[in-house]
Amino acid sequence: MKKTALFNPAIVRRASVDALVKLDPRLMMKNPVMFIVEVGSVLTTLLLIVNLTRHEAHQGFNLQITLWLWFTVLFANFAEAMAEGRGKAQADTLRRAKSETVARRLRADESIEEVASTMLRVGDLVVVAAGEMIPGDGEVISGVASVDESAITGESAPVIREAGGDRSAVTGGTRVLSDQIRIRITSNPGETFIDRMIALVEGAERQKTPNEIALNILLAGLTIIFLLAVVTLQPFAIYSGAPQTVFVLVSLLVCLIPTTIGGLLSSIGIAGMDRLVQHNVLAMSGRAVEAAGDVNTLLLDKTGTITIGNREAVAFLPAPGVSADQLADAAQLSSLPDETPEGRSIVVLAKEKFNLRGRELATLHATFIPFSAVTRMSGVDLDGRIVRKGSADAIERYIGELGGSFPREVREQVNEVARSGGTPLVVADGNRCMGVIQLKDIVKGGMKERFAELRRMGIKTIMITGDNPLTAAAIAREAGVDDFLAEAKPKDKMDLIRREQAEGKLVAMTGDGTNDAPALAQADVGVAMNSGTQAAKEAGNMVDLDSNPTKLIEIVAIGKQLLMTRGALTTFSIANDVAKYFAIIPAMFAGVFPVLGVLNIMHLATPQSAVLSAVIFNALVIIALIPLALRGVGYKAMSAEALLQRNLLVYGLGGIVVPFVGIKLIDMVITAIHLA
């Protein structure tokens, strides 16, 4: 996603208009703190009009108070509109990517008809060749192609999309650069990924998170307490001979209630979602973003996440008494219809190394047994010949059931391949063990450093893989994860998450495969790769457009930053309201209780300038903090306690000191220019 400047002029313009629209009391009511300020503004406006029609003198002060109260509401609305504006700008860009195209749809008899992309429905099959736009969201069912996904990711480097594996999903509006693929459409018009993205970045689906609701209730509670305090102050003021005007009472109220956080709360949440979008992550729920900030345990799968993921066959290691040719022949036969990257690479290696003919499948009358994460095997049944390949344990059990034997030498080769971090596949022809196919995969660069960073954040990393324990251990050691779970079936992944959650931990998980879907759904933060299968994308609550599994590190950082920003501004808001109390109370009663003069530590010029300065400061601080609310407070990987201490110091102490200085300065300025 392209980055937009924080104060992009077009966004500022749109936000200024939206700030006025948001004055609608029906909208304001959702934010109790600012709603009270609006009610106060209306009240002082009406009184001002009454006073003016009665030709009462000295309305300058009242006019200024009224104006600044309105500014307070407008500034808060502007903050929210600014946060929303960035999303709206992104939605506009996405809408342009949603252009209508012509699709080449396959009829039942395999002939092709041309239809508008908007006519496509779930289940339709289409053919897309190099240079053509992919007409809708779907899954590649045959072929491999490089695809330009820059329309949705902003990333110009092409990506590979292929049938069978965990990189099969394609998005409508992206372009095929090379080769030809067949796609099964997986979403109806109006419900496509881009449609959902637009709704998301526009905030149409945004709902308050539980944390936000809790904070709102707290703020509303504080507001009611201060409202009662200010209302009951008046009888006391009258009794002591210093009755206060409504203008002063409303000013006091507005200064005491937490307007800073009340005005910025929703922009902080929107900005958090927006920061994720800037990182090409779409969060389907704000709750997931917050959960990301508190994650304790992170689960990653091995292949494609920690490793590059194109597990390629690199060698055939025949069993005793079997020739390399015989093994290659059986391996190729078992893989001919296998559309997984592993299967295709075996066919290729057999062709390259042993010059085996690519056989014509149709003439063989073969039944294909596809790979499944539960059986961990795949193969073909021919007339009279049954060939299987799969994980060593699965094949050993399979051969045993058929009365065959599993040679010790093969077991040793299996272990050797596994210890080097490769994946061994064993081939069986009937009940005869033919030998080992060595699959190689490479740990991605920079993994160790990234996991070390997570450790500093206090997050435990666990690699889960369907692969055998030896391979898993080798890769885990090389990548530097804290723990691993091997030979995990889909249910095991989910059970591991349940166990962690039962201990009160928040669990994040990334995955791309259909076998990851149950776990992605169970995790508190489930990040699906955009390249992954449809099932994975539907199960998770976030999608990473870059399909970069280590993106979780950024997601966690953004989540933490969101929680910290909210906490910091709440602390600041409540602390700085205290300071305003010291500005206004002495000013109100200085005439009748000279002893209150000791509270007037700011030595403000006049009671009126004191009240006005406090109100102006209260309004300006909202504007001043918009960049912080939108950008988030600075974040470094450190423990939660250290962060809390630092923030209490900076924002708590700062919240008390800054208003004293600010109000004093404003007081000096307005006295100098004789405003009060």
Ligand SMILES: Nc1ncnc2c1ncn2[C@@H]1O[C@H](COP(=O)(O)OP(=O)(O)OP(=O)(O)O)[C@@H](O)[C@H]1O
């Ligand atoms: N096409 C295939 N045919 C037969 N067996 C396979 C095939 N692909 C993988 N296997 C075997 O099945 C095991 C499990 O593979 P699977 O793809 O389910 O792993 P996974 O659960 O996705 O874990 P990860 O992706 O982290 O390695 C592999 O380790 C391998 O032994």
Ligand SMILES: [K+]
């Ligand atoms: K306030």
Ligand SMILES: [Mg+2]
């Ligand atoms: Mg996998």
